[in-house]
Amino acid sequence: MSTFIRKDLPTLLIAIVGFAIVAEWFFPIKALSDFKSYLGLVVTIIYRVSIGIGTVYATTSEYAVWRRNPTKQQTIISGSMFAMIIIMALVCVFYGGLDAGYNAQYRWFQYNIYQPQSQAMYAVMFLFQCGSLYRVCRARSMESTIMLVAGGIFILSCIPLFASYVPGISELGTFVTQGPSLGGTRPANMAAAIGAIIVGLRSLLGKEQSTMETT
Amino acid sequence: MDEKTQKSIWDKMGSIDYRIIYATFIVMLSIPIFYPLGIPMKISTPVQTYYDAIVDLPPDSAILVHSFVDLSVWADTGPILVATWNTLWDIAEEKNIKIIAYVSIPDGAIKMDDLIQGELKPPQWRIDSYGETWVDLGYIPVVNEPVQASFAADIASVCPTDIHIYEIGSEWVGTPIYEIPVVQEVAARGGDPNKLDAYDFDLYIWGSWGCTSPDQWVRQFWTTGNPAYELKMVMMTIGNCVPNVMPYYGPDKPIVGFIPGSAGAAGLELLCGHMGEGIVMADIGDLAGIATVAVLLLGNLSYFGKKFFEKEEEG
Numbered sequence: 001m002s003t004f005i006r007k008d009l010p011t012l013l014i015a016i017v018g019f020a021i022v023a024e025w026f027f028p029i030k031a032l033s034d035f036k037s038y039l040g041l042v043v044t045i046i047y048r049v050s051i052g053i054g055t056v057y058a059t060t061s062e063y064a065v066w067r068r069n070p071t072k073q074q075t076i077i078s079g080s081m082f083a084m085i086i087i088m089a090l091v092c093v094f095y096g097g098l099d100a101g102y103n104a105q106y107r108w109f110q111y112n113i114y115q116p117q118s119q120a121m122y123a124v125m126f127l128f129q130c131g132s133l134y135r136v137c138r139a140r141s142m143e144s145t146i147m148l149v150a151g152g153i154f155i156l157s158c159i160p161l162f163a164s165y166v167p168g169i170s171e172l173g174t175f176v177t178q179g180p181s182l183g184g185t186r187p188a189n190m191a192a193a194i195g196a197i198i199v200g201l202r203s204l205l206g207k208e209q210s211t212m213e214t215t
Numbered sequence: 216m217d218e219k220t221q222k223s224i225w226d227k228m229g230s231i232d233y234r235i236i237y238a239t240f241i242v243m244l245s246i247p248i249f250y251p252l253g254i255p256m257k258i259s260t261p262v263q264t265y266y267d268a269i270v271d272l273p274p275d276s277a278i279l280v281h282s283f284v285d286l287s288v289w290a291d292t293g294p295i296l297v298a299t300w301n302t303l304w305d306i307a308e309e310k311n312i313k314i315i316a317y318v319s320i321p322d323g324a325i326k327m328d329d330l331i332q333g334e335l336k337p338p339q340w341r342i343d344s345y346g347e348t349w350v351d352l353g354y355i356p357v358v359n360e361p362v363q364a365s366f367a368a369d370i371a372s373v374c375p376t377d378i379h380i381y382e383i384g385s386e387w388v389g390t391p392i393y394e395i396p397v398v399q400e401v402a403a404r405g406g407d408p409n410k411l412d413a414y415d416f417d418l419y420i421w422g423s424w425g426c427t428s429p430d431q432w433v434r435q436f437w438t439t440g441n442p443a444y445e446l447k448m449v450m451m452t453i454g455n456c457v458p459n460v461m462p463y464y465g466p467d468k469p470i471v472g473f474i475p476g477s478a479g480a481a482g483l484e485l486l487c488g489h490m491g492e493g494i495v496m497a498d499i500g501d502l503a504g505i506a507t508v509a510v511l512l513l514g515n516l517s518y519f520g521k522k523f524f525e526k527e528e529e530g
Contacts, residue, residue, distance in 0.1 A: 025441050040365025040372030047356050087353030109326055118287035130240055132231050134510040138518040152511060158454045160478045160497050164257035179460035185462050187428065
């Protein structure tokens with residue numbers, strides 16, 4: 001692939017589209033507004049196509065992982081799960097047609113496998129968080145003491161019982177989030193905003209190395 | 216065992232087996248499922264302002280609703296969505312409030328379909344006036360910033376046709392959205408009946424359990440636009456994300472109210488008068504919170520006990 005197609009053409013497209021969107025902000029004429037709306041549709045199409053490409057990549061990589069199972073038992077167990085998902089997907093797509101997501105088979109899969117499994121993952125994450133809180137959140141230094149006090153106040157303010165019946169705990173929780181927390185968040189946001197403008201301009205001018213690499 | 220190698224009470228307190236901690240949490244979380252406790256609670260300010268923002272809307276207002284469904288956190292966020300829609304359905308017909316809704320993940324489309332046909336069945340006048348007073352556009356992937364930007368600038372650019380599948384309004388499936396009367400009416404508020412954008416709404420109800428989402432939504436629906444959209448929002452989220460919402464929360468700020476997880480949903484249920492799973496989940500939140508505070512105290516008691524008392528003994 002030539003350098004022009006690999007590097008210069010994407011940069012040129014980014015620059016044309018980017019400058020057109022910036023220009024629309026300064027000169028809100030209909031042609032530019034329509035162009036911006038049209039780009040919205042393009043973004044959606046790219047997003048949806050990327051889901052499809054992602055599915056293909058995930059399936060092939062999962063297949064490769066499955067083939068690397070060291071024992072026969074593991075191969076059979078993980079292979080049966082993998083095969084079940086593939087069969088389910090094929091049934092949904094080819095049996096259900098365009099309404100695949102709404103047929104009884106997919107609903108059964110969503111409510112009886114996908115939802116309990118994803119909720120269990122979330123619950124396990126919560127248990128790990130609580131377990132680590134016990135080991136890690138100790139007042140070992142000035143910094144960890146501040147974190148412990150602020151975190152403790154915030155946790156208490158989030159528990160309905162404490163928030164309702166411990167005087168001032170809600171206000172203290174609000175103070176932690178709107179005072180020290182906000183003080184840290186705002187400068188970080190400002191720095192990120194300034195950085196985003198610089199990265200944006202550099203991308204439009206074809207000077208941003210990270211954009212070059214992804215294009 | 217040697218006396219010196221024997222574990223002190225402080226050591227024991229600080230090295231409880233993880234399995235015991237997990238088991239304690241599981242027991243605590245299970246109690247309200249089998250025996251709802253009904254622990255009393257008060258309604259917090261963000262929940263009250265969330266409710267007020269919806270019910271105090273002036274007549275003829277328009278609401279954009281993101282039906283926030285994520286099955287992995289459904290236990291925590293589902294009650295918020297249910298209570299929110301119950302609040303919306305309770306708005307009197309005379310107020311002529313228009314509702315345009317969507318979901319942002321494919322699972323959500325199926326879940327909302329089931330909810331609308333069951334637990335969240337609209338009042339008869341809403342069913343009769345589907346497409347005229349409210350519409351659900353179905354799955355629109357408004358999750359990343361480029362799509363959000365396009366969505367805010369022109370909803371049809373990311374959702375050219377109505378793609379919902381409810382039996383209630385199946386006649387509209389595949390209809391270009393500007394041919395749907397309620398879309399035309401809401402779009403006309405901004406002057407152009409063929410352009411539905413963030414300027415046309417009075418309130419945006421949305422949800423996310425991504426803690427950086429408030430930054431994103433505020434950027435795309437409040438500060439963007441020329442002039443800025445400044446679309447007032449209320450948000451459904453989880454307790455962990457509250458610190459990220461707070462910078463944008465206040466009566467004159469982008470987010471005028473928010474519901475922090477199922478405990479907040481319980482408050483909304485009390486306000487709208489439709490009791491649901493939020494109340495049970497609030498009990499679970501209470502017990503889980505008490506257990507969390509207990510392990511936090513235990514860990515620190517052990518640390519300080521070892522630091523001060525064992526030193527004294529050595530001295």
